[in-house]
Amino acid sequence: MAERQKIDARGAFCPGPLMELIAALKLAAVGDEVDLWSSDKGSASDIPAWCAKVGHAVVESSEHDGYWSVVVRKAK
Amino acid sequence: MSKTILIVGGGLSGTIVANGLCRQMGGELRSGALNITMLGTTETHMYQPGLLYVPFGRMREAELFRDQRKVLDKRVNFFVDPAKHIDVEKNQVTTEAGRTFKYDYLVLASGSRIMPQNIPGMKEGGHWFYDLDGARKLRDALNDFQGGKIIINVNAPHKCPVAPLEAAFMLQEFLKGKGLWEKTELTYTYPIGRLHALEPVAHWAKPEFDRLGIKYETFFNTESVDPEKKTITSMEGSTLPYDLLITIPPHQGAQVIDDSGLGKGGWVPTNTKTLYREGSTNVFVVGDTTNIPISKAGSTAHFEADVTIDNLVSLCQENRFAREYDGKVFCFVETGLGSGTYVWFNYTTPPNPGPPSQMIHWFKLAYNRLYWLSARGLL
Numbered sequence: 001m002a003e004r005q006k007i008d009a010r011g012a013f014c015p016g017p018l019m020e021l022i023a024a025l026k027l028a029a030v031g032d033e034v035d036l037w038s039s040d041k042g043s044a045s046d047i048p049a050w051c052a053k054v055g056h057a058v059v060e061s062s063e064h065d066g067y068w069s070v071v072v073r074k075a076k
Numbered sequence: 077m078s079k080t081i082l083i084v085g086g087g088l089s090g091t092i093v094a095n096g097l098c099r100q101m102g103g104e105l106r107s108g109a110l111n112i113t114m115l116g117t118t119e120t121h122m123y124q125p126g127l128l129y130v131p132f133g134r135m136r137e138a139e140l141f142r143d144q145r146k147v148l149d150k151r152v153n154f155f156v157d158p159a160k161h162i163d164v165e166k167n168q169v170t171t172e173a174g175r176t177f178k179y180d181y182l183v184l185a186s187g188s189r190i191m192p193q194n195i196p197g198m199k200e201g202g203h204w205f206y207d208l209d210g211a212r213k214l215r216d217a218l219n220d221f222q223g224g225k226i227i228i229n230v231n232a233p234h235k236c237p238v239a240p241l242e243a244a245f246m247l248q249e250f251l252k253g254k255g256l257w258e259k260t261e262l263t264y265t266y267p268i269g270r271l272h273a274l275e276p277v278a279h280w281a282k283p284e285f286d287r288l289g290i291k292y293e294t295f296f297n298t299e300s301v302d303p304e305k306k307t308i309t310s311m312e313g314s315t316l317p318y319d320l321l322i323t324i325p326p327h328q329g330a331q332v333i334d335d336s337g338l339g340k341g342g343w344v345p346t347n348t349k350t351l352y353r354e355g356s357t358n359v360f361v362v363g364d365t366t367n368i369p370i371s372k373a374g375s376t377a378h379f380e381a382d383v384t385i386d387n388l389v390s391l392c393q394e395n396r397f398a399r400e401y402d403g404k405v406f407c408f409v410e411t412g413l414g415s416g417t418y419v420w421f422n423y424t425t426p427p428n429p430g431p432p433s434q435m436i437h438w439f440k441l442a443y444n445r446l447y448w449l450s451a452r453g454l455l
Contacts, residue, residue: 012369013421014237014405015273020369022267022297023233026194026326027341046269053295053312 002031010039010067017043018050021072025056028074033059035071044068079110079392082169082179084159085330086116086144088124088451089363089377090185095453096385098149101392105151110392113153113177115169121147122208123447125374128239130211131218132250132413135444137208147451159186162336164359181358181388184344185381186330188235188364188372194326195231201303202229202323205243206236217320218250223259224319229308231298231326232267235364235372238419240264240324241272241281242410247322248288249413262289263316265296265308273371274427277409277419284411298323327372329365343367348423349400351384360384368403370423375406378450385453408440416440 007024009017017038024034036047047070048058060071081097083090094114104110121144129135148154157171162184169177190206192198203217204210226247230240244264251257264271264285270278271285271292285292296310301321309315328334329342338344338353345354346366353359362384363377370376383401390398403423409432410416416437421427430436449455 007369009369011403011423013274013427014371015233015369016268017369018268019232019273023326023341026232050269050295054297 002029002033004033004035004071006035006037008037010037012038016040018046021047022050025072025074030074030076033071033073035069037067037069039067041068043070047072078108079104079180080178081110081112081181081183081388081392082177083112083114083183083185084162084169084332085183085185085187085363085365086114086118086121086148086154087185087187087363087377088374089187089381090114090116090183091121091144091147091451092378092381092453093183093185093362093384093388094152095147095149095451096381097388098151099453100385100389104392111153112151113179114148114155115159115171115177116144116154116156117158119144119156121451123444125236125239125447126444127205127208127211128242128246128410129444130208131205131214132246133215134413137212139444140208142448147448149452159332160335162332162338164336164338164353164356167358179358181360181391183384183388184333184338184353184359184361184365185363185377186333186342186365188327188329188342190325191328192323192325194328195298195300197301197303198298198323198325201301201306201308202321202325204323204325206234206239206324214322218247221251221256221320223256225261225263225317226320226322227308227316227318228262228264229296229298229321229323230264230266231324233372234324234327236407237273237371237373238277238407238409240266241277243322244290245284245288245412246410248290253413257289261291263291263293265293265298265310265316267295267297269294274419274421274429276427276429280429327364333365339367348403350387350397351380351401360388370403371405371407373405373407374447375404379404379406408436408443410437410440412437
């Protein structure tokens with residue numbers, strides 16, 4: 001059964017939200033989702049751009065009070 | 077009744093915690109009210125940051141190691157008997173040798189390890205310097221290198237996040253010194269869209285790479301290595317040829333963490349401030365073992381260990397919690413064989429590295445010796 005894992009990377013300067021996402025997806029099974037929280041506004045564009053290159057699916061992207069939530073589904 | 081603090085792991089953070097507790101709870105140790113036990117995996121303690129210098133002939137292997145029993149306070153019960161199963165419900169750890177250790181407080185400091193075997197062809201086709209055997213082989217490969225294409229390939233996740241960048245600068249200067257730079261094409265690949273996770277470090281590194289003639293490719297996450305064709309291919313669809321591949325393989329935590337159901341990939345879900353394992357109030361997690369989204373680095377391990385010592389002492393002596401970890405990380409950054417800078421940050425303060433200087437490089441060289449005072453809990 002697919003799982004959804006939350007990563008709270010708000011305020012994470014190093015290694016940063018996208019690196020956390022990449023690391024989490026390596027451990028995830030195909031179909032699992034990662035809900036990444038980031039206070040770096042660049043994440044809202046960086047993460048979809050990287051997912052498009054690699055082929056993972058951005059399921060949701062939303063702005064909250066001072067942070068962005070991007071949900072990515074591992075596709076392969 | 078005697079309390080037991082059990083430490084799983086004999087790396088930097090576990091060692092600092094053990095020695096720090098001994099220094100602050102001498103009375104309890106003397107009276108028998110407390111015992112401190114460590115389960116390690118080896119008799120020796122390695123200064124891991126020193127591995128960076130080995131391929132360039134700047135540190136000898138013997139300089140990296142000390143006898144762990146000599147680094148540890150004599151009052152620590154040290155066993156070279158790796159943990160096999162950690163049961164946080166029963167407050168006990170069983171070991172490879174079949175012993176069972178009960179605890180009142182547990183410190184998980186089992187660290188991380190490189191996993192080149194997780195990427196097809198990487199183990200066969202790559203060199204690295206993140207363990208001793210790899211550093212030796214890379215030293216030999218660099219001795220034999222007469223020119224060609226070198227790739228420094230960084231994979232997520234990895235510890236010591238500045239080491240790959242340092243290796244690039246040091247390698248450029250090393251090859252220049254040997255008269256081989258003109259015959260070399262050095263390419264640095266990085267998983268995200270810039271040259272380093274820390275934005276100011278990336279902004280500083282890019283013009284430096286351009287000035288030195290180091291090529292780079294970002295958004296490069298390794299999918300496979302072909303040792304026969306000598307090519308490396310990324311998930312993003314790029315394939316690069318190489319004559320010498322220097323990789324920073326992806327890391328995972330200790331197998332015992334995964335096997336005990338304490339965290340996928342060996343990373344333990346950890347409260348970012350208390351450093352308690354999520355769901356426990358008698359299990360602390362320090363160093364690379366945590367899943368906290370900050371750098372896996374020696375300084376992180378050190379600062380987390382300091383906080384954990386204070387909290388364990390307060391809990392044992394006054395039944396209260398002392399203080400929270402603020403996310404502090406400090407890293408020296410070698411910018412060549414004779415210059416360096418440093419960067420520090422915490423959960424709320426962004427990094428702001430200063431200009432490189434020879435003085436900071438000397439500080440780093442001094443720290444390569446002072447490390448042993450850190451491990452002993454004196455610095």
